[in-house]
Amino acid sequence: MGKNKVNVKINGIEYTLTGNEPEEYLFSIGNFVDKKIKEILRSNLNHSNTSATALAAILIADELFKLRREFETLKQVSVEPKIKLEELEREYEKLFEMYNSISDENNKLRQENQELLTTVEEFKSHYQEVSMTVDTYNEQLDALQRQIDDLTLQKQSLENEVNQKESDIEELKDKLLEGEIEIVRLKKELKEARDFNKKSFYNRG
Template sequence: MNVVTVFINGIEYNLKGDEQEEYLHKVASYVDKKVKNILENNSKLSTSSAAILSALNVADDMLKVQNNNDELSKQVRELKKVEKVYEDQINSLKKQLKYTEELNGEFKEKLKKAESDDQLKEKDKQIEKLKEEIEIIKETTQKYIKENTKIIEENKELKFQVQSGKYKIIDLQHKLIENQINLAKEKKQKNPLLNRGSR
């Protein structure tokens, strides 16, 4: 467990935590800025009132990040559904393409056995038509593959944002807890009766 000495609104505190010292200093600095900002806007406030308002601001920040995180998670779930639909469509198109190529192969075999010119011409037309269909299917498949790739990239980015949001929530929760601890310490220091009662 790490123990660091920090200053919040000019008052010295000893913070203990499993987190790294740099993180604990960062938390204290964040709370210090919040308290000082509130006191600058209203110098008549007591330190304890400023601490309470700071706690409210931190809680507000945390809830906003959490709401944003929930929204991003919802978008990720929706994108996963879309991605699944595209994957199913791509698989279906690949099956169609394979089937069409098999048909094309069958037609070529039959053409070899054809005897009349009329039959050959008809088969040629059918082959050309199948070739056109194959090209269309290939183009459509490529289009879906590109769209799917784009969705996968967007999905990765959203997952990253969701993870970042979770870390921000954890960070804000730590800050809120530290702020509450600081408020309790300040109340204890300012109220001698509380100090005597706790002995």
């Protein structure tokens, strides 16, 4: 895939930007840097183009560093919900296994109960015991079902939280990439401005 190439003007000087990103993105980078430098020049008329460029680079670097810190903080914050989610998933699986085990046992007891119904008079006492056992298992199943429902809600809530944190992280990654690209462009511009000033100085000499 070929790289995109666009021409942008930064502080009156035309530059060619190339990259894999869309042309609109490359234009936005150049316009952002141009706006930053012009704001500095308007705010203080004593600034030269070189000093304004350097100050713009410093301001963008400051934004980049702050975004990096925020990115790292969000990464750390997102770890805890993931760990809790994993713990809940393990507990959920354990309870679900217990639920299946008790459900299977309950089904067996129900089947046994149905068989015993044919000989109720002869095995009445045994039937009553089994019925009590079935009721106990039903109570346990109901309790486990409530726990599973609660865990399902918690799991969904944590999944939503993790998805939101990951979305925030991806957004910060995009901002970091934009900041890093801007710094590279500004370094290039600063170097060109310095070279130009040196050349002008030697020409005057």
